[in-house]
Amino acid sequence: MSSPPPAATPEIITVRDLRKVYHIGEVDVPALRGVNLEVARGEFLAVVGPSGSGKSTLFHILGGLTPPTSGEIWIDGLDLRKLTENQRTEMRQKKVGFVFQKYNLLPTLTARDNIAIAQSLARIDSPPPGFDNILQLLGIKHRLDHRPNALSGGEQQRVAIARALVNNPAILLADEPTGNLDTENSNAVLDILRGLNKRTRQTILMITHNPEAAAFADRTVAMRDGRIVAP
Protein backbone atom coordinates (compact mmCIF):
# COMPACT_ATOMS: atom_id res chain seq x y z
CA MET A 1 0.00 0.00 0.00
CA SER A 2 1.47 3.31 -1.03
CA SER A 3 1.38 6.43 1.12
CA PRO A 4 1.69 9.73 -0.70
CA PRO A 5 3.57 12.53 1.04
CA PRO A 6 0.58 14.89 1.47
CA ALA A 7 2.60 18.06 1.89
CA ALA A 8 4.31 17.50 -1.43
CA THR A 9 1.10 16.93 -3.41
CA PRO A 10 -1.12 19.68 -4.76
CA GLU A 11 -4.22 17.60 -3.87
CA ILE A 12 -6.17 18.62 -0.79
CA ILE A 13 -8.25 15.44 -0.98
CA THR A 14 -6.80 12.09 -1.96
CA VAL A 15 -8.99 8.99 -1.90
CA ARG A 16 -7.78 5.54 -2.90
CA ASP A 17 -9.82 2.37 -3.17
CA LEU A 18 -12.31 3.68 -0.63
CA ARG A 19 -14.90 1.15 0.49
CA LYS A 20 -17.78 1.39 2.87
CA VAL A 21 -20.05 -1.44 3.87
CA TYR A 22 -23.11 -0.85 6.06
CA HIS A 23 -24.23 -3.75 8.19
CA ILE A 24 -28.01 -3.71 8.24
CA GLY A 25 -29.19 -6.55 10.42
CA GLU A 26 -27.42 -9.61 9.03
CA VAL A 27 -27.05 -8.10 5.57
CA ASP A 28 -23.94 -6.28 4.38
CA VAL A 29 -24.78 -3.40 2.08
CA PRO A 30 -21.80 -2.03 0.13
CA ALA A 31 -22.21 1.72 -0.35
CA LEU A 32 -18.76 2.47 -1.78
CA ARG A 33 -16.95 -0.16 -3.84
CA GLY A 34 -13.49 1.24 -4.37
CA VAL A 35 -13.60 4.98 -4.99
CA ASN A 36 -10.50 6.77 -6.25
CA LEU A 37 -10.54 10.54 -6.28
CA GLU A 38 -8.15 13.45 -6.15
CA VAL A 39 -9.22 17.03 -5.60
CA ALA A 40 -6.73 19.83 -6.08
CA ARG A 41 -6.40 22.66 -3.58
CA GLY A 42 -8.72 25.46 -4.67
CA GLU A 43 -10.77 23.22 -6.99
CA PHE A 44 -14.55 23.33 -7.24
CA LEU A 45 -15.63 19.76 -7.86
CA ALA A 46 -19.14 18.50 -8.45
CA VAL A 47 -20.03 14.89 -7.72
CA VAL A 48 -23.15 13.82 -9.58
CA GLY A 49 -25.09 10.61 -9.59
CA PRO A 50 -28.50 9.10 -8.94
CA SER A 51 -29.87 8.22 -5.53
CA GLY A 52 -28.05 5.25 -3.99
CA SER A 53 -24.91 5.84 -6.03
CA GLY A 54 -22.84 6.47 -2.87
CA LYS A 55 -22.51 10.26 -3.15
CA SER A 56 -23.77 10.92 0.37
CA THR A 57 -21.64 8.16 1.86
CA LEU A 58 -18.58 9.69 0.22
CA PHE A 59 -19.66 13.08 1.59
CA HIS A 60 -20.02 11.65 5.11
CA ILE A 61 -16.65 9.90 5.02
CA LEU A 62 -14.82 12.94 3.64
CA GLY A 63 -16.49 15.03 6.35
CA GLY A 64 -15.36 12.65 9.07
CA LEU A 65 -18.91 11.83 10.08
CA THR A 66 -18.34 8.11 9.61
CA PRO A 67 -15.18 6.03 9.17
CA PRO A 68 -14.51 4.06 5.98
CA THR A 69 -14.49 0.27 5.98
CA SER A 70 -11.22 0.27 4.01
CA GLY A 71 -9.17 2.41 1.69
CA GLU A 72 -7.01 5.49 2.05
CA ILE A 73 -8.12 9.11 2.54
CA TRP A 74 -6.04 12.20 3.11
CA ILE A 75 -7.64 15.54 3.78
CA ASP A 76 -5.26 18.49 3.84
CA GLY A 77 -2.44 16.23 4.95
CA LEU A 78 -4.47 14.31 7.53
CA ASP A 79 -4.68 10.54 7.14
CA LEU A 80 -8.30 9.88 8.11
CA ARG A 81 -7.64 6.19 8.72
CA LYS A 82 -5.44 7.05 11.68
CA LEU A 83 -7.84 9.45 13.30
CA THR A 84 -9.75 8.53 16.42
CA GLU A 85 -13.39 9.52 16.86
CA ASN A 86 -12.26 12.57 18.82
CA GLN A 87 -9.72 13.56 16.19
CA ARG A 88 -12.36 13.22 13.47
CA THR A 89 -14.55 15.55 15.54
CA GLU A 90 -11.70 18.06 15.73
CA MET A 91 -11.22 17.74 11.98
CA ARG A 92 -14.89 18.64 11.50
CA GLN A 93 -14.38 21.70 13.67
CA LYS A 94 -11.47 23.15 11.73
CA LYS A 95 -10.84 21.44 8.42
CA VAL A 96 -14.31 20.87 7.02
CA GLY A 97 -17.30 23.10 6.51
CA PHE A 98 -20.67 21.50 5.79
CA VAL A 99 -23.54 22.87 3.74
CA PHE A 100 -26.63 20.67 3.76
CA GLN A 101 -29.65 20.44 1.51
CA LYS A 102 -31.98 21.27 4.41
CA TYR A 103 -29.78 24.13 5.64
CA ASN A 104 -29.64 22.55 9.11
CA LEU A 105 -29.53 25.76 11.08
CA LEU A 106 -30.29 25.60 14.77
CA PRO A 107 -33.84 26.96 15.00
CA THR A 108 -33.47 28.54 18.44
CA LEU A 109 -30.50 30.71 17.49
CA THR A 110 -30.28 33.78 15.29
CA ALA A 111 -28.27 33.65 12.07
CA ARG A 112 -25.42 35.42 13.86
CA ASP A 113 -25.44 32.87 16.68
CA ASN A 114 -25.69 29.97 14.25
CA ILE A 115 -22.43 31.20 12.77
CA ALA A 116 -20.92 31.91 16.18
CA ILE A 117 -21.68 28.44 17.56
CA ALA A 118 -19.48 26.86 14.90
CA GLN A 119 -16.67 29.10 16.08
CA SER A 120 -17.40 28.36 19.70
CA LEU A 121 -17.31 24.59 19.14
CA ALA A 122 -13.94 24.96 17.42
CA ARG A 123 -12.77 27.25 20.25
CA ILE A 124 -11.88 29.96 17.75
CA ASP A 125 -12.25 33.47 19.08
CA SER A 126 -12.73 35.53 15.95
CA PRO A 127 -13.71 34.95 12.32
CA PRO A 128 -10.92 34.76 9.74
CA PRO A 129 -9.73 37.99 8.09
CA GLY A 130 -12.04 38.87 5.25
CA PHE A 131 -15.02 37.08 6.75
CA ASP A 132 -16.87 40.36 6.69
CA ASN A 133 -16.42 40.42 2.93
CA ILE A 134 -17.82 36.90 2.73
CA LEU A 135 -20.91 38.04 4.64
CA GLN A 136 -21.14 40.93 2.19
CA LEU A 137 -20.86 38.54 -0.72
CA LEU A 138 -23.51 36.29 0.80
CA GLY A 139 -25.81 39.30 1.25
CA ILE A 140 -26.94 38.37 4.75
CA LYS A 141 -25.34 41.09 6.87
CA HIS A 142 -28.69 42.76 7.43
CA ARG A 143 -30.39 39.45 8.30
CA LEU A 144 -27.96 38.24 10.96
CA ASP A 145 -30.23 38.97 13.92
CA HIS A 146 -33.12 36.93 12.57
CA ARG A 147 -33.92 33.36 13.48
CA PRO A 148 -34.14 30.74 10.71
CA ASN A 149 -37.94 30.79 10.74
CA ALA A 150 -37.78 34.46 9.70
CA LEU A 151 -35.43 33.78 6.79
CA SER A 152 -36.21 32.55 3.31
CA GLY A 153 -34.75 29.25 2.10
CA GLY A 154 -32.12 31.08 0.09
CA GLU A 155 -31.17 33.24 3.07
CA GLN A 156 -30.96 30.20 5.33
CA GLN A 157 -28.67 28.46 2.88
CA ARG A 158 -26.46 31.53 2.67
CA VAL A 159 -26.26 31.62 6.48
CA ALA A 160 -25.33 27.92 6.37
CA ILE A 161 -22.54 28.76 3.90
CA ALA A 162 -21.30 31.53 6.22
CA ARG A 163 -21.35 29.09 9.13
CA ALA A 164 -19.41 26.55 7.08
CA LEU A 165 -16.74 29.12 6.25
CA VAL A 166 -16.35 30.87 9.59
CA ASN A 167 -13.55 28.59 10.76
CA ASN A 168 -11.66 28.97 7.52
CA PRO A 169 -11.95 25.28 6.58
CA ALA A 170 -9.65 23.52 4.14
CA ILE A 171 -12.63 22.13 2.26
CA LEU A 172 -16.27 23.06 1.94
CA LEU A 173 -18.54 20.05 1.54
CA ALA A 174 -21.93 20.89 0.09
CA ASP A 175 -24.58 18.17 -0.10
CA GLU A 176 -27.29 19.12 -2.58
CA PRO A 177 -27.05 22.79 -1.49
CA THR A 178 -29.74 23.83 -3.96
CA GLY A 179 -32.02 20.83 -3.48
CA ASN A 180 -34.60 22.79 -1.49
CA LEU A 181 -34.38 26.05 -3.42
CA ASP A 182 -36.20 27.49 -6.39
CA THR A 183 -34.27 28.27 -9.55
CA GLU A 184 -33.57 31.89 -8.68
CA ASN A 185 -32.24 31.08 -5.22
CA SER A 186 -30.39 28.03 -6.57
CA ASN A 187 -28.55 30.15 -9.07
CA ALA A 188 -27.79 32.75 -6.40
CA VAL A 189 -26.31 30.11 -4.06
CA LEU A 190 -24.33 28.48 -6.87
CA ASP A 191 -23.03 31.89 -7.98
CA ILE A 192 -21.92 32.53 -4.44
CA LEU A 193 -20.14 29.17 -4.23
CA ARG A 194 -18.40 29.79 -7.51
CA GLY A 195 -17.54 33.35 -6.47
CA LEU A 196 -16.05 32.10 -3.20
CA ASN A 197 -14.03 29.53 -5.05
CA LYS A 198 -12.67 32.06 -7.48
CA ARG A 199 -12.04 34.84 -4.98
CA THR A 200 -10.70 32.93 -2.02
CA ARG A 201 -9.48 29.71 -3.66
CA GLN A 202 -11.82 27.86 -1.31
CA THR A 203 -11.86 24.15 -2.18
CA ILE A 204 -15.45 23.04 -2.68
CA LEU A 205 -16.81 19.57 -3.15
CA MET A 206 -20.45 19.72 -4.11
CA ILE A 207 -22.74 16.75 -4.34
CA THR A 208 -25.71 17.15 -6.62
CA HIS A 209 -27.95 15.19 -8.89
CA ASN A 210 -28.63 18.29 -10.94
CA PRO A 211 -26.39 18.66 -14.06
CA GLU A 212 -27.16 22.39 -14.25
CA ALA A 213 -25.83 22.87 -10.73
CA ALA A 214 -22.82 20.71 -11.55
CA ALA A 215 -22.06 23.02 -14.47
CA PHE A 216 -21.02 25.73 -12.00
CA ALA A 217 -18.09 23.57 -10.87
CA ASP A 218 -14.61 23.38 -12.44
CA ARG A 219 -14.88 19.65 -12.84
CA THR A 220 -17.58 17.01 -12.49
CA VAL A 221 -17.26 13.37 -11.53
CA ALA A 222 -20.13 10.91 -11.74
CA MET A 223 -20.89 8.09 -9.36
CA ARG A 224 -22.90 4.95 -9.89
CA ASP A 225 -23.25 1.88 -7.71
CA GLY A 226 -20.59 3.04 -5.29
CA ARG A 227 -17.96 3.78 -7.91
CA ILE A 228 -16.77 6.82 -9.81
CA VAL A 229 -17.63 6.07 -13.37
CA ALA A 230 -16.67 9.17 -15.29
CA PRO A 231 -13.66 10.92 -13.82
Add this chain to the structure above:
Amino acid sequence: MINKLVIENLRHRWIRTLLCALVVGVQVMSILTLMGLSRGMLQDSADRAKGTGADIFLKPDTQATISFSSGQIDAKFVPFVARQPHVAQALGVLIMPVELVTTMNAVDVPQFERMSNGFRFLQGGPPQAPDDLIVDNYYAEQHHLGVGGAVKLLNHNWRVCGIMQGGVLGHLIVQLSTLQRLTGNANPPRVSQILVKLDNPALTPQVVNQLNTLLKGDLRAISMKDLQSQFSVSNIPQLRAFIGVITALAVVVGFLVVFLSMYTAVIERTREIGILKALGAKPLTILDILVREAIVLAIVGCLIGILLSFASKGVITSLMPASLRVINVPDWWPISGAIALGGALLGAIYPGLKAARQDAIEALSYE
Protein backbone atom coordinates in the same frame (compact mmCIF):
# COMPACT_ATOMS: atom_id res chain seq x y z
CA MET B 1 -22.17 30.61 23.25
CA ILE B 2 -23.13 27.23 24.70
CA ASN B 3 -24.88 29.03 27.55
CA LYS B 4 -26.79 31.11 25.02
CA LEU B 5 -27.84 27.94 23.20
CA VAL B 6 -28.99 26.43 26.50
CA ILE B 7 -31.07 29.48 27.37
CA GLU B 8 -32.51 29.76 23.85
CA ASN B 9 -33.42 26.05 23.87
CA LEU B 10 -35.26 26.51 27.17
CA ARG B 11 -36.96 29.68 25.93
CA HIS B 12 -37.97 27.99 22.69
CA ARG B 13 -40.16 25.52 24.60
CA TRP B 14 -41.05 27.91 27.36
CA ILE B 15 -44.25 26.21 28.48
CA ARG B 16 -42.47 22.91 28.96
CA THR B 17 -39.61 24.71 30.68
CA LEU B 18 -41.97 26.57 32.98
CA LEU B 19 -43.99 23.46 33.85
CA CYS B 20 -40.84 21.51 34.52
CA ALA B 21 -39.42 24.27 36.73
CA LEU B 22 -42.78 24.59 38.46
CA VAL B 23 -42.87 20.92 39.39
CA VAL B 24 -39.30 21.15 40.68
CA GLY B 25 -40.41 24.28 42.54
CA VAL B 26 -43.32 22.47 44.16
CA GLN B 27 -40.88 19.88 45.45
CA VAL B 28 -38.60 22.58 46.83
CA MET B 29 -41.62 24.26 48.39
CA SER B 30 -42.67 20.95 50.00
CA ILE B 31 -39.28 20.56 51.61
CA LEU B 32 -39.12 24.17 52.77
CA THR B 33 -42.70 24.17 54.06
CA LEU B 34 -42.23 20.89 55.88
CA MET B 35 -39.01 22.12 57.44
CA GLY B 36 -40.54 25.50 58.26
CA LEU B 37 -43.58 23.79 59.74
CA SER B 38 -41.47 21.43 61.84
CA ARG B 39 -39.33 24.21 63.18
CA GLY B 40 -42.28 26.55 63.58
CA MET B 41 -44.25 24.02 65.59
CA LEU B 42 -41.26 23.24 67.78
CA GLN B 43 -40.52 26.93 68.20
CA ASP B 44 -44.15 27.45 69.14
CA SER B 45 -43.91 24.72 71.77
CA ALA B 46 -40.64 26.16 73.07
CA ASP B 47 -42.14 29.65 73.29
CA ARG B 48 -45.19 28.39 75.12
CA ALA B 49 -43.03 26.36 77.53
CA LYS B 50 -40.96 29.47 78.20
CA GLY B 51 -44.15 31.46 78.72
CA THR B 52 -45.05 29.32 81.72
CA GLY B 53 -42.39 31.03 83.83
CA ALA B 54 -41.23 27.63 85.16
CA ASP B 55 -37.54 26.90 85.75
CA ILE B 56 -37.86 23.12 85.64
CA PHE B 57 -40.16 20.63 83.94
CA LEU B 58 -40.91 17.20 85.36
CA LYS B 59 -42.17 14.43 83.10
CA PRO B 60 -42.61 10.68 83.45
CA ASP B 61 -39.14 9.12 83.42
CA THR B 62 -40.07 6.76 80.59
CA GLN B 63 -41.17 9.53 78.23
CA ALA B 64 -39.00 11.28 75.67
CA THR B 65 -38.23 14.90 76.52
CA ILE B 66 -40.19 16.06 73.48
CA SER B 67 -43.26 13.94 73.08
CA PHE B 68 -46.59 14.31 71.35
CA SER B 69 -48.25 11.82 73.72
CA SER B 70 -49.69 12.74 77.08
CA GLY B 71 -48.42 10.35 79.70
CA GLN B 72 -49.82 10.84 83.18
CA ILE B 73 -48.23 11.20 86.58
CA ASP B 74 -49.90 10.71 89.94
CA ALA B 75 -50.72 14.21 91.19
CA LYS B 76 -49.37 13.32 94.64
CA PHE B 77 -45.91 14.14 93.25
CA VAL B 78 -46.90 17.81 92.95
CA PRO B 79 -46.95 18.57 96.71
CA PHE B 80 -43.93 16.30 97.18
CA VAL B 81 -41.93 18.33 94.67
CA ALA B 82 -43.23 21.58 96.19
CA ARG B 83 -41.70 20.60 99.52
CA GLN B 84 -38.19 20.20 98.11
CA PRO B 85 -35.49 22.77 98.93
CA HIS B 86 -35.45 25.90 96.76
CA VAL B 87 -38.77 24.98 95.12
CA ALA B 88 -40.97 28.05 95.36
CA GLN B 89 -43.92 26.56 93.52
CA ALA B 90 -44.87 23.27 91.84
CA LEU B 91 -47.84 23.01 89.55
CA GLY B 92 -49.42 20.03 87.79
CA VAL B 93 -50.49 20.37 84.15
CA LEU B 94 -52.76 17.89 82.40
CA ILE B 95 -52.36 17.90 78.63
CA MET B 96 -54.89 16.24 76.33
CA PRO B 97 -54.81 16.26 72.54
CA VAL B 98 -58.00 17.70 71.07
CA GLU B 99 -57.32 18.35 67.42
CA LEU B 100 -54.68 17.45 64.86
CA VAL B 101 -51.75 18.96 66.77
CA THR B 102 -53.60 21.12 69.25
CA THR B 103 -53.71 20.18 72.91
CA MET B 104 -55.86 21.33 75.78
CA ASN B 105 -53.83 22.31 78.83
CA ALA B 106 -55.40 22.17 82.25
CA VAL B 107 -53.94 23.92 85.29
CA ASP B 108 -55.06 25.48 88.49
CA VAL B 109 -55.48 28.87 86.81
CA PRO B 110 -54.91 31.16 89.83
CA GLN B 111 -51.73 29.21 90.76
CA PHE B 112 -50.50 29.27 87.19
CA GLU B 113 -51.07 33.01 86.98
CA ARG B 114 -48.83 33.38 90.03
CA MET B 115 -46.09 31.34 88.40
CA SER B 116 -46.24 32.91 84.98
CA ASN B 117 -47.02 36.50 85.90
CA GLY B 118 -50.51 35.94 84.54
CA PHE B 119 -52.23 35.60 81.21
CA ARG B 120 -52.42 38.76 79.13
CA PHE B 121 -56.10 38.87 78.28
CA LEU B 122 -57.07 40.63 75.07
CA GLN B 123 -60.73 40.05 75.81
CA GLY B 124 -62.60 38.60 78.83
CA GLY B 125 -60.76 37.16 81.81
CA PRO B 126 -59.94 34.05 83.86
CA PRO B 127 -62.40 31.16 84.25
CA GLN B 128 -65.28 31.72 86.58
CA ALA B 129 -67.05 28.41 86.03
CA PRO B 130 -65.74 24.82 85.63
CA ASP B 131 -66.60 24.76 81.91
CA ASP B 132 -64.87 28.04 81.14
CA LEU B 133 -62.14 27.97 78.53
CA ILE B 134 -59.34 30.41 77.80
CA VAL B 135 -58.24 30.46 74.16
CA ASP B 136 -55.30 32.32 72.72
CA ASN B 137 -55.69 34.91 69.96
CA TYR B 138 -54.47 32.44 67.28
CA TYR B 139 -57.07 29.83 68.18
CA ALA B 140 -59.78 32.47 68.43
CA GLU B 141 -58.85 33.84 65.01
CA GLN B 142 -58.72 30.41 63.40
CA HIS B 143 -62.08 29.36 64.85
CA HIS B 144 -63.73 32.80 64.77
CA LEU B 145 -64.35 32.77 68.49
CA GLY B 146 -65.26 35.60 70.82
CA VAL B 147 -65.79 35.80 74.56
CA GLY B 148 -68.99 33.98 75.48
CA GLY B 149 -68.75 31.76 72.40
CA ALA B 150 -69.37 28.02 72.70
CA VAL B 151 -66.85 25.37 71.71
CA LYS B 152 -67.33 21.63 71.74
CA LEU B 153 -64.09 19.83 72.52
CA LEU B 154 -63.52 16.37 74.01
CA ASN B 155 -67.23 15.83 73.61
CA HIS B 156 -67.87 18.62 76.10
CA ASN B 157 -69.38 22.06 75.70
CA TRP B 158 -67.07 24.87 76.80
CA ARG B 159 -67.70 28.57 77.08
CA VAL B 160 -64.94 30.96 76.04
CA CYS B 161 -64.30 33.16 79.06
CA GLY B 162 -61.20 34.94 77.83
CA ILE B 163 -58.96 35.46 74.84
CA MET B 164 -55.31 35.75 75.81
CA GLN B 165 -52.18 36.75 73.95
CA GLY B 166 -50.65 33.50 72.65
CA GLY B 167 -47.33 32.08 73.75
CA VAL B 168 -48.23 30.91 77.24
CA LEU B 169 -48.59 27.19 78.03
CA GLY B 170 -51.03 26.30 75.20
CA HIS B 171 -53.71 27.46 72.83
CA LEU B 172 -56.52 26.17 75.08
CA ILE B 173 -56.45 26.50 78.86
CA VAL B 174 -59.07 25.04 81.22
CA GLN B 175 -59.36 24.31 84.90
CA LEU B 176 -57.40 21.23 85.99
CA SER B 177 -60.19 19.61 87.95
CA THR B 178 -62.63 19.83 85.05
CA LEU B 179 -60.31 18.18 82.55
CA GLN B 180 -59.26 15.52 85.08
CA ARG B 181 -62.93 14.66 85.59
CA LEU B 182 -63.72 14.63 81.85
CA THR B 183 -60.78 12.43 80.89
CA GLY B 184 -60.86 9.91 83.73
CA ASN B 185 -57.84 11.39 85.46
CA ALA B 186 -59.64 12.57 88.57
CA ASN B 187 -59.48 9.52 90.78
CA PRO B 188 -56.69 9.31 91.65
CA PRO B 189 -55.86 12.75 90.28
CA ARG B 190 -53.25 12.65 87.57
CA VAL B 191 -51.31 15.23 85.59
CA SER B 192 -49.07 15.09 82.51
CA GLN B 193 -46.20 17.19 83.77
CA ILE B 194 -45.15 19.29 86.71
CA LEU B 195 -43.91 22.85 86.33
CA VAL B 196 -41.44 23.96 88.97
CA LYS B 197 -40.49 27.51 89.89
CA LEU B 198 -37.45 28.01 92.09
CA ASP B 199 -36.80 30.65 94.68
CA ASN B 200 -33.42 31.19 93.00
CA PRO B 201 -33.22 30.34 89.27
CA ALA B 202 -29.41 30.27 89.51
CA LEU B 203 -29.75 27.01 91.44
CA THR B 204 -31.60 25.28 88.58
CA PRO B 205 -28.85 22.75 87.67
CA GLN B 206 -28.42 21.81 91.28
CA VAL B 207 -32.16 21.33 91.86
CA VAL B 208 -32.52 19.36 88.61
CA ASN B 209 -29.85 16.95 89.83
CA GLN B 210 -31.43 16.76 93.22
CA LEU B 211 -34.91 16.02 91.79
CA ASN B 212 -33.57 13.47 89.34
CA THR B 213 -31.83 11.60 92.14
CA LEU B 214 -34.90 11.77 94.31
CA LEU B 215 -37.46 10.81 91.66
CA LYS B 216 -35.41 8.37 89.58
CA GLY B 217 -37.68 5.82 87.94
CA ASP B 218 -40.80 7.96 88.41
CA LEU B 219 -40.07 11.42 87.04
CA ARG B 220 -37.36 13.13 85.11
CA ALA B 221 -36.46 16.77 85.63
CA ILE B 222 -35.16 19.00 82.89
CA SER B 223 -34.31 22.64 83.11
CA MET B 224 -36.13 25.14 80.93
CA LYS B 225 -32.83 25.96 79.23
CA ASP B 226 -32.22 22.31 78.35
CA LEU B 227 -35.82 21.87 77.27
CA GLN B 228 -35.50 24.82 74.90
CA SER B 229 -32.41 23.32 73.33
CA GLN B 230 -34.24 20.00 72.89
CA PHE B 231 -36.88 21.60 70.68
CA SER B 232 -35.09 20.83 67.45
CA VAL B 233 -35.91 18.60 64.50
CA SER B 234 -32.81 16.51 65.08
CA ASN B 235 -34.15 15.42 68.48
CA ILE B 236 -37.32 13.93 67.04
CA PRO B 237 -36.56 10.72 65.14
CA GLN B 238 -40.07 10.44 63.64
CA LEU B 239 -39.80 13.98 62.24
CA ARG B 240 -36.32 13.32 60.90
CA ALA B 241 -37.60 10.20 59.14
CA PHE B 242 -40.57 12.09 57.72
CA ILE B 243 -38.35 14.85 56.38
CA GLY B 244 -36.09 12.18 54.92
CA VAL B 245 -39.04 10.60 53.10
CA ILE B 246 -40.21 13.95 51.70
CA THR B 247 -36.65 14.76 50.61
CA ALA B 248 -36.33 11.40 48.86
CA LEU B 249 -39.67 11.98 47.16
CA ALA B 250 -38.45 15.40 46.02
CA VAL B 251 -35.37 13.82 44.46
CA VAL B 252 -37.46 11.14 42.73
CA VAL B 253 -40.03 13.62 41.41
CA GLY B 254 -37.31 16.06 40.33
CA PHE B 255 -35.54 13.20 38.59
CA LEU B 256 -38.68 12.01 36.80
CA VAL B 257 -39.77 15.46 35.68
CA VAL B 258 -36.37 16.48 34.36
CA PHE B 259 -35.87 13.02 32.86
CA LEU B 260 -39.15 13.23 30.95
CA SER B 261 -38.50 16.80 29.88
CA MET B 262 -34.96 16.07 28.74
CA TYR B 263 -35.89 12.80 27.09
CA THR B 264 -38.59 14.55 25.08
CA ALA B 265 -36.19 17.37 24.26
CA VAL B 266 -33.52 14.94 23.05
CA ILE B 267 -35.96 13.16 20.74
CA GLU B 268 -37.38 16.45 19.53
CA ARG B 269 -33.91 17.86 18.94
CA THR B 270 -32.40 14.81 17.28
CA ARG B 271 -31.63 16.73 14.11
CA GLU B 272 -30.16 19.63 16.07
CA ILE B 273 -27.89 17.22 17.91
CA GLY B 274 -26.81 15.91 14.52
CA ILE B 275 -26.10 19.46 13.36
CA LEU B 276 -23.98 20.15 16.44
CA LYS B 277 -22.08 16.92 15.89
CA ALA B 278 -21.49 17.79 12.25
CA LEU B 279 -20.14 21.16 13.39
CA GLY B 280 -17.69 19.39 15.65
CA ALA B 281 -19.49 19.04 18.98
CA LYS B 282 -17.97 16.23 21.02
CA PRO B 283 -20.23 13.80 22.92
CA LEU B 284 -19.24 15.53 26.15
CA THR B 285 -20.30 18.88 24.69
CA ILE B 286 -23.76 17.47 23.91
CA LEU B 287 -24.00 16.01 27.42
CA ASP B 288 -22.80 19.33 28.81
CA ILE B 289 -25.59 21.21 27.00
CA LEU B 290 -28.28 18.98 28.48
CA VAL B 291 -26.72 19.05 31.93
CA ARG B 292 -26.63 22.85 31.80
CA GLU B 293 -30.30 22.86 30.81
CA ALA B 294 -31.07 20.64 33.80
CA ILE B 295 -29.08 22.95 36.06
CA VAL B 296 -31.01 25.98 34.80
CA LEU B 297 -34.30 24.12 35.35
CA ALA B 298 -33.22 23.22 38.88
CA ILE B 299 -32.14 26.79 39.67
CA VAL B 300 -35.33 28.30 38.27
CA GLY B 301 -37.34 25.58 40.02
CA CYS B 302 -35.54 26.32 43.27
CA LEU B 303 -36.30 30.04 43.01
CA ILE B 304 -39.94 29.27 42.25
CA GLY B 305 -39.96 26.87 45.21
CA ILE B 306 -38.60 29.51 47.56
CA LEU B 307 -41.27 31.98 46.42
CA LEU B 308 -43.94 29.30 46.74
CA SER B 309 -42.75 28.52 50.27
CA PHE B 310 -43.54 32.12 51.25
CA ALA B 311 -46.96 31.71 49.66
CA SER B 312 -47.60 28.42 51.46
CA LYS B 313 -46.52 30.01 54.73
CA GLY B 314 -48.99 32.82 54.14
CA VAL B 315 -51.81 30.41 53.35
CA ILE B 316 -51.12 28.16 56.36
CA THR B 317 -50.73 31.09 58.71
CA SER B 318 -53.96 32.69 57.57
CA LEU B 319 -55.98 29.46 57.58
CA MET B 320 -54.61 27.74 60.68
CA PRO B 321 -52.76 30.24 62.84
CA ALA B 322 -53.32 28.18 65.99
CA SER B 323 -52.82 24.66 64.72
CA LEU B 324 -49.82 25.19 62.51
CA ARG B 325 -46.98 27.65 62.76
CA VAL B 326 -44.56 28.00 59.87
CA ILE B 327 -41.32 29.93 59.90
CA ASN B 328 -39.00 30.81 57.02
CA VAL B 329 -35.97 28.54 56.84
CA PRO B 330 -33.40 30.37 54.67
CA ASP B 331 -30.67 28.01 55.85
CA TRP B 332 -32.57 25.27 54.00
CA TRP B 333 -32.71 27.18 50.69
CA PRO B 334 -29.32 25.91 49.56
CA ILE B 335 -30.09 22.43 50.88
CA SER B 336 -33.40 22.19 49.04
CA GLY B 337 -31.68 23.70 46.00
CA ALA B 338 -29.02 21.00 46.16
CA ILE B 339 -31.74 18.34 46.43
CA ALA B 340 -33.53 19.77 43.38
CA LEU B 341 -30.24 19.98 41.51
CA GLY B 342 -29.38 16.39 42.43
CA GLY B 343 -32.73 15.14 41.11
CA ALA B 344 -32.42 17.24 37.95
CA LEU B 345 -28.89 16.05 37.23
CA LEU B 346 -29.92 12.43 37.73
CA GLY B 347 -32.78 13.07 35.33
CA ALA B 348 -30.48 14.61 32.72
CA ILE B 349 -27.89 11.84 32.69
CA TYR B 350 -29.69 9.19 30.63
CA PRO B 351 -31.16 11.55 28.01
CA GLY B 352 -27.81 13.34 27.91
CA LEU B 353 -25.90 10.11 27.29
CA LYS B 354 -28.48 9.06 24.69
CA ALA B 355 -27.95 12.36 22.89
CA ALA B 356 -24.17 12.15 23.24
CA ARG B 357 -24.16 8.66 21.69
CA GLN B 358 -26.45 9.72 18.83
CA ASP B 359 -25.02 8.88 15.42
CA ALA B 360 -24.51 12.17 13.58
CA ILE B 361 -25.63 10.86 10.18
CA GLU B 362 -28.79 9.23 11.54
CA ALA B 363 -29.52 12.34 13.57
CA LEU B 364 -29.12 14.57 10.52
CA SER B 365 -31.58 12.48 8.54
CA TYR B 366 -34.15 12.51 11.39
CA GLU B 367 -37.44 14.06 10.32
